[in-house]
Amino acid sequence: MPSTTAKAALFDALASVAQALGSGRRAEIVDVLxxxxxxxxxxxxxxxxxxxxxxxxxxxxxxxxxxxSRRAGNRxxxxxxxxxxxxxxxxxxxxxxxRVAEVGVLADEYLGERGGMEAxxxxxxxxxxxxGEVVLLDVRPEPEFRAGHIAGARSAPLPxxxxxxxxxxxxxxxxxxxxxxxxxxxxxxxxxxxxxxLNARRLDVGYPEWRRAGWPVxxxx
Amino acid sequence: MPSTTAKAALFDALASVAQALGSGRRAEIVDVLxxxxxxxxxxxxxxxxxxxxxxxxxxxxxxxxxxxSRRAGNRxxxxxxxxxxxxxxxxxxxxxxxRVAEVGVLADEYLGERGGMEAxxxxxxxxxxxxGEVVLLDVRPEPEFRAGHIAGARSAPLPxxxxxxxxxxxxxxxxxxxxxxxxxxxxxxxxxxxxxxLNARRLDVGYPEWRRAGWPVxxxx
DNA sequence: CATCAATACAAGATATCACTTGAATAGTTG
DNA sequence: CAACTATTCAAGTGATATCTTGTATTGATG
Numbered sequence: 001m002p003s004t005t006a007k008a009a010l011f012d013a014l015a016s017v018a019q020a021l022g023s024g025r026r027a028e029i030v031d032v033l034x035x036x037x038x039x040x041x042x043x044x045x046x047x048x049x050x051x052x053x054x055x056x057x058x059x060x061x062x063x064x065x066x067x068x069s070r071r072a073g074n075r076x077x078x079x080x081x082x083x084x085x086x087x088x089x090x091x092x093x094x095x096x097x098x099r100v101a102e103v104g105v106l107a108d109e110y111l112g113e114r115g116g117m118e119a120x121x122x123x124x125x126x127x128x129x130x131x132g133e134v135v136l137l138d139v140r141p142e143p144e145f146r147a148g149h150i151a152g153a154r155s156a157p158l159p160x161x162x163x164x165x166x167x168x169x170x171x172x173x174x175x176x177x178x179x180x181x182x183x184x185x186x187x188x189x190x191x192x193x194x195x196x197x198l199n200a201r202r203l204d205v206g207y208p209e210w211r212r213a214g215w216p217v218x219x220x221x
Numbered sequence: 222m223p224s225t226t227a228k229a230a231l232f233d234a235l236a237s238v239a240q241a242l243g244s245g246r247r248a249e250i251v252d253v254l255x256x257x258x259x260x261x262x263x264x265x266x267x268x269x270x271x272x273x274x275x276x277x278x279x280x281x282x283x284x285x286x287x288x289x290s291r292r293a294g295n296r297x298x299x300x301x302x303x304x305x306x307x308x309x310x311x312x313x314x315x316x317x318x319x320r321v322a323e324v325g326v327l328a329d330e331y332l333g334e335r336g337g338m339e340a341x342x343x344x345x346x347x348x349x350x351x352x353g354e355v356v357l358l359d360v361r362p363e364p365e366f367r368a369g370h371i372a373g374a375r376s377a378p379l380p381x382x383x384x385x386x387x388x389x390x391x392x393x394x395x396x397x398x399x400x401x402x403x404x405x406x407x408x409x410x411x412x413x414x415x416x417x418x419l420n421a422r423r424l425d426v427g428y429p430e431w432r433r434a435g436w437p438v439x440x441x442x
Numbered sequence: 443c444a445t446c447a448a449t450a451c452a453a454g455a456t457a458t459c460a461c462t463t464g465a466a467t468a469g470t471t472g
Numbered sequence: 473c474a475a476c477t478a479t480t481c482a483a484g485t486g487a488t489a490t491c492t493t494g495t496a497t498t499g500a501t502g
Contacts, residue, residue, distance in 0.1 A: 005269065006331035010403060011252070012245035013324045017317040019243030023460080024233035031232070040479060048226065053461055055480055060459095065320025074469040074478050081320050088312040095305045096238040099286025103234045110227035182231060244490080261449060274491055276450055281489095295448050295499045 020064030021092060025049060026057050029078075033067060034086045034208040035140070035179055036147045037079035086208055093181065111187045117194075119204035120175050126215060128173070135168060137161075137176045139189040140207070148219030150177065150210055158185055165196055173199050180206030241285030242313060246270060247278050250299075254288060255307045255429040256361070256400055257368045258300035307429055314402065332408045338415075340425035341396050343436060349394070356389060358382075358397045360410040361428070369440030371398065371431055379406055386417055394420050401427030 004012075021027055028047040032038060038046070044054035058078055061067045066085050069078045080086055096103050108114075128134045129152050137156040138145045145155040156164050156176075168174060174193060178185035186202040193200035203210075211217050225233075242248055249268040253259060259267070265275035279299055282288040287306050290299045301307055317324050329335075349355040350373050358377040359366045366376040377385050377397075389395060395414060399406035407423040414421035424431075432438050 006327065007249075007405070008245055008269070010324070010327040010331045011248045013321055013327050014314055014317045014403065015243050015245045015248040017321065018239045018248070018313045022236050022240030022243040024229055024236045025460085027232045027236040027239070028228075041477095048229070050462075051479070052463080052481090055478095056460085059480085065316065065322075071469085071479095074476095076479060081316075084312070084316045084319060088309075088316050091305070091309040091312040092239045093235055095286065095302075095309050096235045098305060099302050100234055100238065101286075103231070106227065106231040106234050110231045182235070184228070246490085262447095271492075272449070273451090273493080276448095277490085280450080292449095292499085295446095297449060 017064050017066070017088075020061050020066055021089065023057065023060075025053075026061055027089070027092075029054070029057060029061065030066065030080065030085065030089050031180060031182070033078060033080045034089060035144045037070075037077040039075045039077055041075075043078065083212060086212060090209060090212075097181075107182060111182070111184050112191065114187065117190065117201060120201050121204055122210060122213060122215060125175055125203055128175075134173045134175050137174060137189065138178070138207070139176050139185045140178050140183075144179075144207075146220070148211065148217055149207060151216035151218050153177070153218075156189070158188060161189055161192060165193060165198070168193070168198060170198060173201070175201055175203055177203035177210075178206055180208060238285050238287065238309075241282050241287055242310065244278070244281075246274075247282055248310070248313075250275070250278060250282065251287065251301065251306065251310050252401060252403070254299060254301045255310065255427075256365045258291075258298040260296045260298055262296075264299065304433060307433060311430060311433075318402075328403060332403070332405050333412065335408065338411065338422060341422050342425055343431060343434060346396055346424055347436060349396075355394045355396050358395060358410065359399070359428070360397050360406045361399050361404075365400075365428075367441070369432065369438055370428060372437035372439050374398070374439075377410070379409060382410055382413060386414060386419070389414070389419060391419060394422070396422055396424055398424035398431075399427055401429060 021030065025047050029043055032043060032046045040051060040055055040058065043058070044051045047054065049057075058067065058069070062069065066081055067078045068081050069076050071077075125134065125136070129136060136150060136153040138149045138153040139156050139158055139161065142155055142157050145153070145157075149155070176186040176189040176193070178189075181204060183206055190200045190202045207217075211219070242251065246268050250264055253264060253267045261272060261276055261279065264279070265272045268275065270278075279288060279290070283290065287302055288299045289302050290297050346355065346357070350357060357371060357374040359370045359374040360377050360379055360382065363376055363378050366374070366378075370376070397407045397410040397414070399410075402425060404427055411421045411423045428438075432440070
């Protein structure tokens with residue numbers, strides 16, 4: 001009999017998965033990888049950390065079975081191990097959003113105040129898209145749009161949005177979406193479009209949640 | 222501007238929820254609380270830790286918003302903050318089961334080998350219950366049965382099972398269930414019943430998962 | 443109010459974690 | 473094969489986590 005019981009060892013192993021997500025930097029990594037695979041260097045830039053540190057975080061995620069990697073030339077691309085990981089990350093966010101008061105404050109600080117702006121739900125968007133009532137903008141970087149996007153969306157990355165804004169209809173409703181509920185792109189886009197007098201709101205989820213919920217997408221196969 | 226960015230602080234806060242589940246002992250606590258509320262002392266016994274240590278783990282879970290407590294006399298009862306926490310725990314187990322090879326080995330060590338014994342799925346059980354083909358045993362401690370159980374189940378706690386076994390039909394299929402997929406009670410029960418020549422299998426989920434999936438239960442309101 | 447039981451809090455030892463820095467490895471390109 | 477790029481590995485430091493032991497707090501009870 002080992003010094004730790006079999007039960008303790010089993011639950012330690014189960015908990016190791018949660019522990020891997022229990023670092024803000026690794027959570028950021030998973031949030032980005034939910035959009036598609038990335039090289040170590042790209043991830044390091046996204047989470048504002050050194051490449052060495054990012055590599056070590058990836059090793060932790062890999063050991064916990066949350067990510068897989070493939071080598072291409074002298075780069076290594078990481079991706080989430082399966083859809084269950086994205087669902088796990090969504091479950092973490094759901095509990096944090098409901099249960100950690102601090103999250104609301106910090107979200108406002110990062111995303112900016114959403115003064116009375118209601119987000120659009122997936123259900124509402126789906127209905128209004130079907131009736132052609134809405135212009136849907138994917139404000140993520142263009143490569144992410146190319147990898148997969150909500151059916152009917154138009155790519156409008158933030159840097160290009162200023163130019164695009166002039167050509168948007170002033171009468172129709174505009175909905176912007178990005179990576180997820182805690183992604184800043186859609187909020188920035190909505191603020192910018194509203195400052196120009198356009199009727200813009202953000203979708204309350206991002207592309208990964210939309211896809212996993214089974215709503216229509218256009219994606220590379 | 223603080224030394225950490227707003228984005229880092231937000232993801233730290235989100236990750237704090239995962240971190241709270243990232244200890245084997247706290248995972249055990251959540252697994253037990255998924256059955257219903259418990260006092261600190263009861264929890265300490267379940268996870269084989271000192272009361273002081275258990276209390277500190279509960280403080281961590283409480284700060285992360287995963288549990289709530291109520292005082293009754295000089296005891297304090299803890300419970301999961303909401304169903305989302307149970308779903309989060311299920312998501313952790315799902316990823317761990319699929320992705321961490323170690324979990325399979327450790328599970329066998331704790332639960333015992335399941336030599337070729339297929340577990341019964343919730344769908345199959347529901348069908349066969351409806352046709353009256355099966356005897357369903359809840360092998361958790363009796364108070365947990367009283368707090369809520371699968372509709373049609375009969376309480377058969379492990380200590381009482383030996384006595385009960387003689388009265389069980391030898392022709393009909395017997396299904397045992399307990400707290401969850403990594404709970405040892407049902408496995409022990411099935412081994413015991415099969416040793417007596419009975420046709421027994423375990424349900425592949427526990428009561429909490431059955432209830433959250435919306436299958437019929439009998440519970441105190 | 444004194445005593446007891448259950449829980450929480452505090453202090454301390456050991457281990458683990460996150461990040462830094464510098465070196466090693468694998469693959470590509472001239 | 474030398475030079476270069478992307479990644480990994482290793483060592484070191486300060487911070488944090490877990491568990492122990494001892495004490496304080498809170499509510500119940502005689």
